[in-house]
Amino acid sequence: MRRIAALTLTVGVTWLVVTRLPADAVQRPAALALGFTLIAAALAGALLERIHLPRVTGYLLFGMLCGPYLANIITRPMARDLQLINGLAVVLIAFIAGLEMNIRRLRPRLRAMMQLGGITMLVLYVALFSVFWAAWPYLGIAQEVSSVQRVALAALLTTVIASFSPTVTIALIAESRARGPLSELTLAVVVLADLLLILVFTLMMQFVRFAFGGGVRDVGLFIGLSWEIFGSFAFGAAIGAVFAFYLRSIGRELPIALLTLCAVTAGLGEILHLEPLLAALAAGLVVENIAPPKGDMLKDAAERGALPVLVVFFAAAGASLQLDALALIGWVAVGISLLRAGLIWVATRLGARYAQVGPPADRLVWMGLISQAGVTLGLVLIVAGEFPDWGGRMQTLIVALIAIHQIAGPVMFKAALVQAREVGRLDEGRSPLEEGEWSALHAD
Amino acid sequence: MTLRERLERVTWVFRTRAALGVRPLAAPVMIFIPLGVLLGPQAAAVLSPTALAHLDIVISIALATLGVVVGIAAGREAGAAMRLFIASTVEACVTMIVVAGAVGILLQTWQVPVAMPVLLVSLALGICAAASAAYSVDVGDPHARQVAARVADLDDVAPILLGGMVLAIAGSGPAREVGEATWLTIGLGLSLGVTGWLLVEGAAGGAERGVFVLGSLALLGGATAYLGLSPLLAGLAAGILWVVAPGRCDVIVARELRKVQHPLIVLLLVIAGASLEPTTAGIWLLAPYVIFRCAGKIVGGWTAARMAPAVAPSDLGAYLIPPGVIGIAFALNVAQVAPDAATSLVFAVSAGAIASEALAIVVAPARQAA
Numbered sequence: 001m002r003r004i005a006a007l008t009l010t011v012g013v014t015w016l017v018v019t020r021l022p023a024d025a026v027q028r029p030a031a032l033a034l035g036f037t038l039i040a041a042a043l044a045g046a047l048l049e050r051i052h053l054p055r056v057t058g059y060l061l062f063g064m065l066c067g068p069y070l071a072n073i074i075t076r077p078m079a080r081d082l083q084l085i086n087g088l089a090v091v092l093i094a095f096i097a098g099l100e101m102n103i104r105r106l107r108p109r110l111r112a113m114m115q116l117g118g119i120t121m122l123v124l125y126v127a128l129f130s131v132f133w134a135a136w137p138y139l140g141i142a143q144e145v146s147s148v149q150r151v152a153l154a155a156l157l158t159t160v161i162a163s164f165s166p167t168v169t170i171a172l173i174a175e176s177r178a179r180g181p182l183s184e185l186t187l188a189v190v191v192l193a194d195l196l197l198i199l200v201f202t203l204m205m206q207f208v209r210f211a212f213g214g215g216v217r218d219v220g221l222f223i224g225l226s227w228e229i230f231g232s233f234a235f236g237a238a239i240g241a242v243f244a245f246y247l248r249s250i251g252r253e254l255p256i257a258l259l260t261l262c263a264v265t266a267g268l269g270e271i272l273h274l275e276p277l278l279a280a281l282a283a284g285l286v287v288e289n290i291a292p293p294k295g296d297m298l299k300d301a302a303e304r305g306a307l308p309v310l311v312v313f314f315a316a317a318g319a320s321l322q323l324d325a326l327a328l329i330g331w332v333a334v335g336i337s338l339l340r341a342g343l344i345w346v347a348t349r350l351g352a353r354y355a356q357v358g359p360p361a362d363r364l365v366w367m368g369l370i371s372q373a374g375v376t377l378g379l380v381l382i383v384a385g386e387f388p389d390w391g392g393r394m395q396t397l398i399v400a401l402i403a404i405h406q407i408a409g410p411v412m413f414k415a416a417l418v419q420a421r422e423v424g425r426l427d428e429g430r431s432p433l434e435e436g437e438w439s440a441l442h443a444d
Numbered sequence: 445m446t447l448r449e450r451l452e453r454v455t456w457v458f459r460t461r462a463a464l465g466v467r468p469l470a471a472p473v474m475i476f477i478p479l480g481v482l483l484g485p486q487a488a489a490v491l492s493p494t495a496l497a498h499l500d501i502v503i504s505i506a507l508a509t510l511g512v513v514v515g516i517a518a519g520r521e522a523g524a525a526m527r528l529f530i531a532s533t534v535e536a537c538v539t540m541i542v543v544a545g546a547v548g549i550l551l552q553t554w555q556v557p558v559a560m561p562v563l564l565v566s567l568a569l570g571i572c573a574a575a576s577a578a579y580s581v582d583v584g585d586p587h588a589r590q591v592a593a594r595v596a597d598l599d600d601v602a603p604i605l606l607g608g609m610v611l612a613i614a615g616s617g618p619a620r621e622v623g624e625a626t627w628l629t630i631g632l633g634l635s636l637g638v639t640g641w642l643l644v645e646g647a648a649g650g651a652e653r654g655v656f657v658l659g660s661l662a663l664l665g666g667a668t669a670y671l672g673l674s675p676l677l678a679g680l681a682a683g684i685l686w687v688v689a690p691g692r693c694d695v696i697v698a699r700e701l702r703k704v705q706h707p708l709i710v711l712l713l714v715i716a717g718a719s720l721e722p723t724t725a726g727i728w729l730l731a732p733y734v735i736f737r738c739a740g741k742i743v744g745g746w747t748a749a750r751m752a753p754a755v756a757p758s759d760l761g762a763y764l765i766p767p768g769v770i771g772i773a774f775a776l777n778v779a780q781v782a783p784d785a786a787t788s789l790v791f792a793v794s795a796g797a798i799a800s801e802a803l804a805i806v807v808a809p810a811r812q813a814a
Contacts, residue, residue: 042652
């Protein structure tokens with residue numbers, strides 16, 4: 001009752017401020033958007049948790065409902081301001097994932113993970129490419145193209161659609177306090193797919209440029225790729241080492257130190273053209289596996305800090321979901337989404353059989369691979385920026401797909417984690433900080 | 445006092461402070477404002493004007509946080525020690541009158557060109573001057589220092605209240621009556637305070653509580669900044685409400701604030717330093733501001749001590765020379781509402797804060813004989 005009253009008051013006051021009162025001439029909506037989102041989205045997440053849905057979905061739905069396409073309480077400038085947190089959020093989420101990846105614990109299953117990931121990606125790429133190539137005239141992206149262009153475009157579309165969302169996967173695992181074969185397997189597959197994606201997308205863009213008669217940027221291509229992948233890992237490892245040294249020698253003001261780590265990784269990563277997600281993952285891996293801090297202080301600080309970041313990140317994602325794209329080509333997007341889900345199911349079953357992954361992870365892992373978010377959007381924005389004509393139409397399709405997958409993905413993955421009985425297992429054997437401390441992050 | 449005695453006092457203060465590390469220079473304003481200057485557009489340009497615009501969100505949240513801190517302190521102390529609260533308010537009002545009056549007369553006499561009306565500049569400087577922070581080091585009589593620390597918490601209430609009104613006048617937005625703007629700010633603070641109380645009292649755990657406190661601060665700062673009002677005043681209203689509301693809301697919020705207060709103040713001071721732009725009016729205002737503030741504090745402290753001799757020490761004013769961050773926060777708040785016009789104000793107040801910290805070493809009260 002208290003929460004409903006608080007939610008009503010928050011929404012009411014914000015609505016009054018945004019729509020009814022005369023604003024200052026120099027409008028500054030960022031803090032208002034942040035405060036409103038933090039409170040109202042957190043409450044919406046808690047509300048959905050009561051009906052056994054992920055909090056993340058609550059944040060997304062809240063952003064969508066209050067965003068510029070529906071209620072417009074979070075106006076366009078507000079939604080844009082909220083996205084400033086994206087870089088920081090991705091880094092923090094990936095760093096937490098790195099902290100949870102203990103190589104010694106994972107080593108016995110590492111080979112099976114690689115095999116399952118490899119086969120899944122191979123089957124998915126081949127099958128999606130075949131379908132897109134065959135059905136190209138019906139997709140409405142670019143109809144009058146040569147055969148080489150058709151192959152290139154189908155391959156590019158395959159690459160973008162076959163991508164997953166490491167951020168959503170990691171966020172769901174962190175939120176659910178999950179640990180077990182399914183969580184670890186899903187995380188390994190999405191990280192592997194993300195590495196592959198950087199490589200394949202770069203190659204496919206080269207192919208498309210060639211097919212459309214543009215200059216092929218072959219000089220330094222592989223150097224650039226190597227820099228992006230290996231440079232990110234090296235940079236992240238260095239940051240992780242410095243952070244581990246800080247933890248050991250000073251070990252104070254952890255939230256500020258963690259915030260600084262995230263800001264430095266996100267900021268320098270952008271300047272140096274590195275992949276912040278990989279760099280932060282590497283930093284977390286180094287801290288966890290080479291110089292682990294004593295006790296759970298760091299994990300506690302990271303997980304405490306993660307909640308507000310997750311709330312804002314996913315609410316901002318919800319507010320920026322382009323629902324008009326979904327309305328425009330909804331049925332095509334739903335068809336492709338069903339096809340993608342079906343192919344992921346087939347591919348993971350095949351991969352699991354080959355890699356001898358046992359139940360229940362073998363039949364549930366596909367549910368963790370449905371989500372798509374920022375990475376996919378980032379890729380299609382690059383395409384649309386370079387090829388505005390057909391790229392714009394491809395962007396509309398992908399944005400509609402993201403809208404579907406961003407809502408359906410977390411729900412399915414949460415259901416899989418519940419079925420695999422991995423929810424809340426991260427806290428087993430961990431000393432409780434405070435009564436009820438983790439309940440805000442618990443899934444059930 | 446001879447020059448020799450004065451020098452001895454200065455070196456004694458340095459020795460006492462140095463025994464604790466690098467204290468004489470370690471007051472936050474002495475470190476983070478110069479750091480901001482170095483990082484800002486005038487020097488290394490690490491904090492570019494675009495980056496500073498993005499950091500505007502920090503100013504709004506930090507202002508609301510400071511308001512809440514003062515509100516909680518005032519809510520607790522006003523009930524328990526009403527005489528001290530009245531004495532603190534008198535001290536702050538006397539300082540405001542001295543500084544605003546003196547600056548106003550000087551501005552009118554010397555016809556210095558300032559971007560805002562003379563009355564507004566004088567009032568704004570008076571408000572910035574009234575806020576103070578007691579010595580954090582072993583200076584003077586321990587009991588007197590303790591009282592001064594409480595006065596330093598309580599003397600921010602009057603400047604924040606008056607600041608809310610001045611901000612409404614300074615705003616370049618839609619014309620709004622001063623009274624209406626003040627009541628709107630207080631109303632917003634109370635409404636959002638009720639929201640915060642409902643949420644914090646019913647939070648499921650530490651992580652969720654942290655989100656609700658941070659969200660409440662951002663909402664207090666954001667809603668008022670969006671309307672061109674004072675986040676400090678809204679925070680003050682919410683802070684007082686949390687003290688009087690049933691339950692332990694003020695205790696919980698105060699505990700959560702300790703986690704965010706330090707980084708927010710650091711960022712606020714760095715932003716203040718990075719925003720420093722030396723203007724003719726700013727440089728001209730600096731010296732009078734520091735001198736009048738020092739005089740105002742001493743006169744204000746003396747008046748307060750006369751009013752409440754049982755609770756306030758006779759040399760109270762000397763303990764209140766260190767300026768703290770509320771004054772700088774208010775100057776940044778005025779700059780939010782009137783960005784171009786407040787450049788001189790931000791310069792005078794921020795540079796004046798450093799000068800006042802240095803001055804505080806010279807006029808430090810003497811330790812009483814045991």
